Amino acid sequence: MNTNKLKRQQSASIEYLIPYVGIDIGGTLAKLCFALQKGSPVDFKHIEHLAIRSYSDFDVFFQTFQTNDVESLIDFIDQLNMNFITKKFYITGGGAHKFEELFQKRLKVEIIKVQEFESLRMGFLLLDQLTPNDTVFTYSKQKGQQYIVKNKSLFPFLLVNVGSGVSIIKFLDEGTIQRVNGTSIGGGFFLGLAHLLTGENNFNSLLDISNKGDNQNLDLYVSDIFGQSNAPKDIHGDALCVSMGKMTQKLKEGQDVNKQDIVKSLLLMTSFNLSQIAFNQAKLEGIQNIIFAGNFVRNHPDTMDCIDHAIDYFNQAQSKQNQNQAFFVKHDGFIGALGSFYDAFNKKVHESNV
Amino acid sequence: MNTNKLKRQQSASIEYLIPYVGIDIGGTLAKLCFALQKGSPVDFKHIEHLAIRSYSDFDVFFQTFQTNDVESLIDFIDQLNMNFITKKFYITGGGAHKFEELFQKRLKVEIIKVQEFESLRMGFLLLDQLTPNDTVFTYSKQKGQQYIVKNKSLFPFLLVNVGSGVSIIKFLDEGTIQRVNGTSIGGGFFLGLAHLLTGENNFNSLLDISNKGDNQNLDLYVSDIFGQSNAPKDIHGDALCVSMGKMTQKLKEGQDVNKQDIVKSLLLMTSFNLSQIAFNQAKLEGIQNIIFAGNFVRNHPDTMDCIDHAIDYFNQAQSKQNQNQAFFVKHDGFIGALGSFYDAFNKKVHESNV
Numbered sequence: 001m002n003t004n005k006l007k008r009q010q011s012a013s014i015e016y017l018i019p020y021v022g023i024d025i026g027g028t029l030a031k032l033c034f035a036l037q038k039g040s041p042v043d044f045k046h047i048e049h050l051a052i053r054s055y056s057d058f059d060v061f062f063q064t065f066q067t068n069d070v071e072s073l074i075d076f077i078d079q080l081n082m083n084f085i086t087k088k089f090y091i092t093g094g095g096a097h098k099f100e101e102l103f104q105k106r107l108k109v110e111i112i113k114v115q116e117f118e119s120l121r122m123g124f125l126l127l128d129q130l131t132p133n134d135t136v137f138t139y140s141k142q143k144g145q146q147y148i149v150k151n152k153s154l155f156p157f158l159l160v161n162v163g164s165g166v167s168i169i170k171f172l173d174e175g176t177i178q179r180v181n182g183t184s185i186g187g188g189f190f191l192g193l194a195h196l197l198t199g200e201n202n203f204n205s206l207l208d209i210s211n212k213g214d215n216q217n218l219d220l221y222v223s224d225i226f227g228q229s230n231a232p233k234d235i236h237g238d239a240l241c242v243s244m245g246k247m248t249q250k251l252k253e254g255q256d257v258n259k260q261d262i263v264k265s266l267l268l269m270t271s272f273n274l275s276q277i278a279f280n281q282a283k284l285e286g287i288q289n290i291i292f293a294g295n296f297v298r299n300h301p302d303t304m305d306c307i308d309h310a311i312d313y314f315n316q317a318q319s320k321q322n323q324n325q326a327f328f329v330k331h332d333g334f335i336g337a338l339g340s341f342y343d344a345f346n347k348k349v350h351e352s353n354v
Numbered sequence: 355m356n357t358n359k360l361k362r363q364q365s366a367s368i369e370y371l372i373p374y375v376g377i378d379i380g381g382t383l384a385k386l387c388f389a390l391q392k393g394s395p396v397d398f399k400h401i402e403h404l405a406i407r408s409y410s411d412f413d414v415f416f417q418t419f420q421t422n423d424v425e426s427l428i429d430f431i432d433q434l435n436m437n438f439i440t441k442k443f444y445i446t447g448g449g450a451h452k453f454e455e456l457f458q459k460r461l462k463v464e465i466i467k468v469q470e471f472e473s474l475r476m477g478f479l480l481l482d483q484l485t486p487n488d489t490v491f492t493y494s495k496q497k498g499q500q501y502i503v504k505n506k507s508l509f510p511f512l513l514v515n516v517g518s519g520v521s522i523i524k525f526l527d528e529g530t531i532q533r534v535n536g537t538s539i540g541g542g543f544f545l546g547l548a549h550l551l552t553g554e555n556n557f558n559s560l561l562d563i564s565n566k567g568d569n570q571n572l573d574l575y576v577s578d579i580f581g582q583s584n585a586p587k588d589i590h591g592d593a594l595c596v597s598m599g600k601m602t603q604k605l606k607e608g609q610d611v612n613k614q615d616i617v618k619s620l621l622l623m624t625s626f627n628l629s630q631i632a633f634n635q636a637k638l639e640g641i642q643n644i645i646f647a648g649n650f651v652r653n654h655p656d657t658m659d660c661i662d663h664a665i666d667y668f669n670q671a672q673s674k675q676n677q678n679q680a681f682f683v684k685h686d687g688f689i690g691a692l693g694s695f696y697d698a699f700n701k702k703v704h705e706s707n708v
Contacts, residue, residue: 164599243539245542
């Protein structure tokens with residue numbers, strides 16, 4: 001990472017930003033974000049950033065680090081701090097406790113630990129209050145990514161947070177969130193089995209392998225059983241009946257079973273299953289909007305398309321007024337980090353608006 | 355199979371039974387059952403049978419055959435027919451159509467095809483009307499098998515039929531059944547992946563392999579993440595967070611991953627997941643009784659215990675009046691066959707009671 005640019009900006013003043021630094025340290029990735037007043041002389045083009053323009057005069061910048069390389073994160077913050085001199089860091093995620101002492105020792109700052117669900121709540125509160133309509137989108141391979149024009153609040157919605165495991169969290173209104181369900185079949189399940197079967201360890205490489213596979217070589221569809229036109233009238237021919245349903249027969253007959261097909265089948269069964277559980281939970285809660293987020297989902301076309309297809313499929317049995325919709329979010333992965341410092345950020349914005 | 359006994363009973367009269375022969379021909383097994391008037395001189399001790407004593411004077415006998423050995427089934431019926439001379443056979447399941455011609459040619463009988471869900475409906479109607487309390491039971495490893503004392507109708511209930519795929523069927527009352535949900539993660543998924551990972555093809559052998567495994571070596575529980583006492587108060591320490599969640603770490607560290615543990619983990623994730631989907635569907639339908647049946651479930655202690663545990667777990671978030679219960683059935687696997695001839699059986703019983 002090139003931090004020279006940062007060093008050259010020593011003269012920048014505290015008013016351009018900060019204390020708005022939020023950090024979310026998960027098991028695999030540490031997510032850092034910081035808000036910066038517009039017109040700040042610091043140029044962050046050299047870091048991976050996405051700007052959320054809020055109703056205020058702030059931009060928000062994002063950066064990820066490997067959690068097992070927390071020193072790089074600290075070095076980066078150290079450079080940032082030399083420019084802006086902040087005293088408060090808002091930290092959430094499992095690493096908030098684990099690295100608290102290290103942060104205090106190295107950076108000599110005050111650590112404010114934010115509870116994980118609270119940071120998610122605040123993060124979505126921030127997204128909900130943004131004026132530009134470029135944060136929440138629908139996705140299908142056919143229609144591509146379509147940002148929604150947000151003419152009302154996102155609330156209430158279900159958040160399906162798909163990391164190693166899956167948590168389903170109900171966001172009833174700005175103040176009330178509650179974990180209502182979850183499933184053990186998420187990213188960790190996919191990664192574990194796919195790694196075992198391919199030897200590949202990296203999630204993105206596994207997605208590449210999956211892209212070359214065709215799950216229809218292994219999965220049994222209604223049309224495989226009944227023929228395209230003979231399916232019972234309440235079951236659609238494109239419905240997945242048995243994940244891996246053709247595998248046993250293939251193995252018995254000594255046919256080659258393609259590992260790419262297996263990984264694709266695992267990816268889709270995981271995506272379809274969590275969509276199904278989320279859909280029924282949404283019905284139980286009487287909630288229509290379902291936001292799918294987390295590293296398993298983020299920016300992965302096959303996964304998002306499968307989720308969108310699954311929700312559409314389950315909608316077919318519902319009345320028109322009762323349709324659910326799958327949404328995805330642009331700043332997926334950073335929402336906890338965003339939320340972790342939003343409370344202070346929000347107060348500052350309100351003060352400056354007075 | 356010893357059919358000598360049957361041959362020796364040629365003199366038995368038609369009134370002892372029949373035309374009550376029901377056959378359910380599935381992809382793997384063909385299930386035969388026939389009703390016999392009490393006091394019949396024919397001794398069926400030499401065949402695998404389970405007697406349901408109904409309110410009438412009939413006993414019902416059961417026998418399974420491999421579907422790919424349908425000739426043995428026909429030979430058996432041929433012997434049976436020499437004793438009782440029936441003209442009507444009620445056949446359900448995918449094989450009803452496939453083998454219709456063969457049956458007519460070989461046995462010269464009338465084939466009455468019964469629609470699959472209709473035969474299930476009639477089968478449960480029969481079970482519901484039985485007086486002895488030994489058909490529906492609860493199961494946990496701790497408490498064992500406990501037959502319920504049935505002081506009211508089983509209806510309404512959800513039937514979770516776990517074969518290669520999983521169908522969830524709502525039995526609202528004696529006349530109304532409807533497929534309301536399903537999942538592709540059932541026996542076919544388990545069998546396919548477990549076969550791939552172990553080379554073992556036989557379902558019962560895979561259960562034996564699973565019995566030697568410990569899923570906690572691979573699965574990540576709440577207590578693994580938070581420690582036994584630090585778990586968030588709304589999440590139980592014994593809750594499964596990530597199926598196969600420890601696998602990636604183990605593989606990275608070059609640790610041995612035990613195939614027995616993998617098969618056990620696959621078995622439990624499948625059982626837990628279908629329980630979860632069934633539980634939420636029951637909530638949506640406002641139904642408390644959930645009967646789990648099908649070859650994946652039948653008589654398998656680990657599977658039944660996991661399902662019972664899962665339903666208990668999901669009940670913890672519910673009020674006392676709103677608790678669901680997992681049930682299993684003694685004649686699991688034969689219910690379609692039973693139902694396929696029950697309509698005629700029922701009429702005969704009513705006639706003889708007049």
